[in-house]
Amino acid sequence: MTVGTQRGVASLSAVPGANLLPAIIVALMGWPAQGCGRTSLLATDARESLGTRTSTSTETSTGGSDASPTPSQPTGDGGCPTGFTACGRGAATRCYDLSRSVDHCGQCGNPCAPGIACQSSRCQQYQCKGALTFKALPAIPTASSDPNFIDFSYYLPVLGDFDGDGTLDFVGQPQIDAPMGLLLGKGDGTFRAHAVAPAFSSVWSAAAADLNGDGRLDLASITNDEAAVTVRLGNGDPATLFEPAATYPTPSPPGGLLLADLDDDGHVDMVLAETQRLTLWRGAADGQLAEPIDIPVGLAASVSPFSSAYFLLAADWNQDGVLDLLFGVYTLRMLLGRGDGTFAKEIACGLALDYRQPSGILADFDHDQKLDMVMNSLLGTKVFLGMNGCNYSTSVSIPYPPPYGAVDSLGVADLNGDGNPDIVVAAAATHPEDSHISVSLGDGRGGFASPLSFPSSVWQSNGSFLIGDLNHDTKLDLIVTRPDGWQVLLNTCR
DSSP, X not given: OEEEEETSOOEEOOOTTOXXXXXXXXXEEXXXXXXXXXXXXXXXXXXXXXXXXXXXXXXXXXXXXSOOOOOBOOOTTSOOOTTOEEESSGGGOEEEOTTTOSSSSSSTTOOOOTTOOEETTEEOOOOOSSOOOEEEOOOBOOSOOOTTOOOOOEEEOEXXXXXXXXXXXXXXXXXXXXXXXXXXXXXXSOEEEEEOOSSOOSEEEEEEEOSSSSSSOEEEEEETTOSEEEEEOBOOOTTTOBOOOXXXXXXXXXXXXXXXXXXXXXXXXXXXXXXTEEEEEOBOTTSOBOOOEEEEOOOOSOOOTTTOEEEEEEEOTTOSSSOEEEEESSEEEEEOBOSSSOBOOOEEEEEEOOTTSOOEEEEOTTXXXXXXXXXXXXXXXXXXXXXXXXXXXXXXEEOOOTTOOSEEEEEEEOTTXXXXXXXXXXXXXXXXXXXXXXXXXXXXXXXXXXXXXXXXSSOOXXXXXXXXXXXXXXXXXXXXXXXXXXXEEEEOOO
């Protein structure tokens, strides 16, 4: 079961007793004309099960009474200690305690949602017995309070346990006109600010993963005003949380960021999207990045960071056990991986992306053990079932209630804990009082109920949202982030 967001970080979840095909983690970054994607991830996670893999992961505890145990290297003969199971392939294979591993709960590749603990081989997510409901906590502004001022600030947040206290934190803008910062969770759905970046940037994107294998989340980030990617390695010091930043120059300001182990050597790599090209930066055991390698692609001839957005996603699209790249600006494209960090010839699909906010998330909506895809396009939000390469067997349109305009953010999560992926949509509204989050509950057969609408008191434009258990009640909550603020919606279903 998936927990994934676009314009946000994607992650995976599983439901007790369910045997579901893992879906993917997304890392996306867009530079829209008004003024943000990983997750990812994309921030981002590496998963493996049933021949399906997704981008990078960490084995840090994200909630619950039992900390997720640190994975170990297999012995020389490939074996694992008693009570541990080998998950992964090649050099990326690690030994996990499937009874408590949040990334491999009960079986390899069966991850729990962010903030949900794995205990006795089951993800401890609550199953709602009644209607899905949310409680909105007070909105926290991050932009001008002048109602006549349109703030163009735009960013892509990241969710994770950065200080290792078992409570989810997120990278975001902590206050008005502030630089990129870290909002540390208090365990009740509220946060305290911790500075990260020394200077303000109105447009930035971040992604998190354990780049050096020390069990701590590290942070990579890009901005629209710097021709570089910045990497901050986590150090476990509660006062600083990160080592001094390492900066890797790029020819131009990147427009997309993705973290994943694309060469199957057990180390997280990075992909950057720049005008008319992608570059691969191979990772190493110390968290350092090697010199970039060009990945030739046929992006549009004129891709300006202020007129278009990039879509970047790593997943095992053809289910051969190797991560592939899905990307695009106007149409969906893919590069099938060879497992060594190189790719076969680019495939251009006929599926059109909404170039204003290109996004897509993979999940198994109909429980047929095959990946499906939900996408934004100029024709609206659609779910494509039975994907076979660029083809699909059927499509389902996801409506959202008026007065919404273009879809701004897209997410997939099992919000009511019934074992079926649901679709979350945030769309631009003309007035703040019209701002809502829309949830279409999945039926597990590829169908969806009429959308439920939940008010969100901050203006809904150019937004992102993150999904995870923020208050240790085993229910998935939402953090809705926008240019003028962010807000927590606590899941209060019974």
